[in-house]
Amino acid sequence: MRRRPALLAAALAALPGLALAAPSGLCANWSQASEAGTLDPALVNEASGLEASTRFPGRLYHHNDSGDSLRFFVSDLTGGGLKAVNLEGPKPRDIEDMALGPCGKGSCLYLADVGDNPGTRSEIAFVAVKEKAEFGETETPLRTVRARYPDGPHNAESIAMHPDGDLYLVTKPIDSQARNPGPAKVYRLSAAQLRATDGVQVMDLVGEIDLPRLAPDQTFWAWIPTGFDISQDGKRAVLLTYGAVFEFGFDLAKGLPPKAGWEAGKTYSVILSKRLAQQEAITLTPDGFLYDSESWGKKAAPLMKVTCLDK
Helix, strand or coil: CCCCCHHHHHHHCECCCCCCCCCCCCCCEECCCEEEEEECCCCCCCEEEEEECCCCCCCEEEEECCCCCCEEEEECCCCCCCEEEEECCCCCCCEEEEEEEEECCEEEEEEEECCCCCCCCCCEEEEEEECCCCCCCEECCCEEEEEECCCCCCCEEEEEECCCCCEEEEECCCCCCCCCCCCEEEEEECHHHHCCCCCEEECEEEEEECHHHHCCCCCHHHHCEEEEEECCCCCCEEEEECCCEEEECCCHHHCCCCHHHCCECCCEEEECCECCCCEEEEEEECCEEEEEECCCCCCCEEEEEEEEEEC
């Protein structure tokens, strides 16, 4: 669910990219962000989720933030040719992100109804939609998976699928006054749980990512996760925040590094690209990543591209 504190104005500043030595799978040199296209505000006016299809190259998926119906959008890599795909089912409470990953013999798009600013939801949900060569105007979801945290409610805006079929969720550790960010918790919903159709699945707590500790020289907004994606081989990931992008050079399926094992340029790097007003969606591409922003009102939101120049 969107939140518009006055301090978000600082996120409009454009900063240069940060290159770090990268002996691991991290990119050693990122390009400046450039505009790859725009999103039609008549359809995508609160962009909150973004995925690039690997099964159908040249295709992007999008969705709006809370308040929209149960639907997603399909476009080309510039955001052009937008098509709405409506889904049968009740209106969601607050879809905040989407993920794309293995699903039986094919692939599925997972819409994450996980937003919970008040921190009161006893359950969250993931709506699975089979990826198809052509979508109709209305489609029937494959299933809806109900889930809960093992330790009480959390707010979240970031999910990603590992190539092994497990889904990872990163919480948005911020209080109701938007004053005290802390470590983000990481939870996992297994591939087996994502096939479940009955009951409520309990997620596993994987660990924490202490963004304030990893980037102490950044502002408050660089510590608030808003989008997430995992590479096709599972060996790296990107986590979007309101003020930066964190690249992780490790496989989440093998666990998170211990507190002392987080090393800049080895296990993670901080990418400072052009900051958008309220950037909440990111997806990896073969040569880098794309990201976009929620807050543009009636104006077309830019779709930004950042390229890895040297690994």
